[in-house]
Amino acid sequence: MMTMMGPGWGLxxxxxxxxxxxxxxxxxxxxxxxxxxxxxxxxxxxxxxxxASGEMDLNEFEQKRAALSKK
Numbered sequence: 001m002m003t004m005m006g007p008g009w010g011l012x013x014x015x016x017x018x019x020x021x022x023x024x025x026x027x028x029x030x031x032x033x034x035x036x037x038x039x040x041x042x043x044x045x046x047x048x049x050x051x052a053s054g055e056m057d058l059n060e061f062e063q064k065r066a067a068l069s070k071k
Contacts, residue, residue: 044068 047068051061 041068 044065047061047064050056051058056064
């Protein structure tokens with residue numbers, strides 16, 4: 001049956017809704033994946049960089065890392 005808008009509008013409407021539903025699913029998956037990302041501690045990163053560059057010895061590094069982990 002032809003409608004007043006022509007025969008192609010049904011197909012266009014179906015594709016339109018498939019795209020909209022796909023975008024909603026993509027947005028939900030993106031938000032969910034962001035909540036489970038590992039949170040990095042910037043202070044620990046700085047501490048590791050200082051240890052790697054030789055600014056502190058292993059004993060000092062472990063003490064400071066333990067102190068940061070307690071927070």
